[in-house]
Amino acid sequence: MSEAHAQTQPEERLEIRPFGPEHMAAALTLSRQVGWPHRKEDWELAMAVSDGVVATQGDRVVGTACCSRFGAVTFYNMIIVDAALRGQGLGRRLMEAVMEPGAGSEMRLTATREGLPLYEKLGFAATHEILQHQGIARTTSPDLPVRDGSVADIGRLAEMDRNASGLERRDLLERIAVQGQVLLADGGFALVREFGRGHVIGPVVAEDAAVARALIAEGARRIAGRFLRIDLPEAAGLSEFVESLVLEHVGGGTAMVRAPGPAVDGDYQTYALVSQALG
Numbered sequence: 001m002s003e004a005h006a007q008t009q010p011e012e013r014l015e016i017r018p019f020g021p022e023h024m025a026a027a028l029t030l031s032r033q034v035g036w037p038h039r040k041e042d043w044e045l046a047m048a049v050s051d052g053v054v055a056t057q058g059d060r061v062v063g064t065a066c067c068s069r070f071g072a073v074t075f076y077n078m079i080i081v082d083a084a085l086r087g088q089g090l091g092r093r094l095m096e097a098v099m100e101p102g103a104g105s106e107m108r109l110t111a112t113r114e115g116l117p118l119y120e121k122l123g124f125a126a127t128h129e130i131l132q133h134q135g136i137a138r139t140t141s142p143d144l145p146v147r148d149g150s151v152a153d154i155g156r157l158a159e160m161d162r163n164a165s166g167l168e169r170r171d172l173l174e175r176i177a178v179q180g181q182v183l184l185a186d187g188g189f190a191l192v193r194e195f196g197r198g199h200v201i202g203p204v205v206a207e208d209a210a211v212a213r214a215l216i217a218e219g220a221r222r223i224a225g226r227f228l229r230i231d232l233p234e235a236a237g238l239s240e241f242v243e244s245l246v247l248e249h250v251g252g253g254t255a256m257v258r259a260p261g262p263a264v265d266g267d268y269q270t271y272a273l274v275s276q277a278l279g
C-alpha cells in the first residue's frame with residue numbers, strides 16, 4: 001500500500017439499520033449537537049412509542065430518523081444528520097427508509113427551517129406554524145376551576161385527544177401521565193411533565209380557548225419560578241396569553257402533512273402539543 005493510502009483511509013460505508021436501544025446514547029449526542037434540549041429520558045419516552053432507523057459509518061451513528069404510529073396517522077421525528085455529512089443525500093435516505101412502512105397512511109411532521117426543503121421534496125406540504133414559547137414561569141391563577149386527574153382518566157382523555165387531533169396515542173399519554181401531572185377542567189385536560197431544560201405543558205386539549213387558558217395558567221402556577229416550555233399551533237391563538245405568563249416566543253417549526261386523510265372536525269381542539277416531535 002502506498003504511503004498516501006495508509007494515511008487517508010477510504011471512507012467507511014454508510015449503512016441504514018433499525019434503531020435499537022444500543023443507539024440511544026449516540027442519538028442523544030446527535031440531538032445535543034443540533035442544540036435540541038432532549039435528555040436521555042426524553043429520547044426514551046419518544047422511542048417507547050416509536051420505531052426508527054440509524055445511519056452508521058463503521059461503529060459511529062451519524063444519523064437518525066424515527067416514526068410514531070398513532071392509529072391512521074404516522075408522525076416522523078428525530079431526523080438528524082451529523083453536521084459533517086449534511087448535503088450528501090443522507091437525510092433523504094434516512095427519510096425514505098423510515099417512511100417505507102408507513103406508505104399509504106397519512107404522514108405528519110414538524111419541520112425545522114433546515115428540514116423543510118427535504119420534506120417538500122418528499123411530498124410533504126406545510127399546514128400551519130408551531131410557536132415555541134419558553135421561560136421562567138410566573139405565578140398565575142386560572143379563571144376556571146382546574147383539578148387533578150390521574151392515569152385512571154387517560155382512556156377518556158385519549159378520546160378527547162383523538163377527537164381534536166385524529167391521533168390515537170393513548171399509550172403515549174399514559175406514559176406521560178405516569179411520569180407527570182394530569183390537569184382536568186370541565187371541557188378539557190392538560191398534561192405536565194419534565195422535558196429538556198425544565199417542564200413542558202402539553203398536550204392541552206379543550207373545547208374552547210377559555211378552558212385551555214385555565215389549564216395552562218394552572219400548569220404555569222405549579223411550575224412557577226422554574227423553566228417551562230409550551231409549543232402552540234399558531235391558529236389556536238394563545239401566543240399572546242402565553243407571553244403574558246412570561247413565556248417568550250423563541251422560534252418553532254412548520255407542521256407538514258403528506259397524503260392527508262379526512263379532515264379532523266371534532267368538538268375539541270389541540271391548544272398545545274406534546275412536543276414538536278410527537279404532535
Ligand SMILES: CC(C)(COP(=O)(O)OP(=O)(O)OC[C@H]1O[C@@H](n2cnc3c(N)ncnc32)[C@H](O)[C@@H]1OP(=O)(O)O)[C@@H](O)C(=O)NCCC(=O)NCCS
Binds near residue numbers: 080092
Ligand atoms: C435536515 C437534515 C436532516 C437534512 O439532511 P441532509 O443529509 O443534509 O439532507 P440531504 O443531503 O439528503 O438533502 C435532501 C434534499 O433536500 C435538498 N436540500 C437540503 N437543504 C436544502 C436547502 N437549504 N435548500 C434547498 N434544498 C435543500 C437537497 O438538495 C436534497 O435534494 P435531492 O435529494 O433532490 O438532491 C439535516 O440538515 C440536519 O440534520 N439538520 C439539523 C437537524 C434538523 O433540523 N433536522 C430536521 C428536523 S425536522
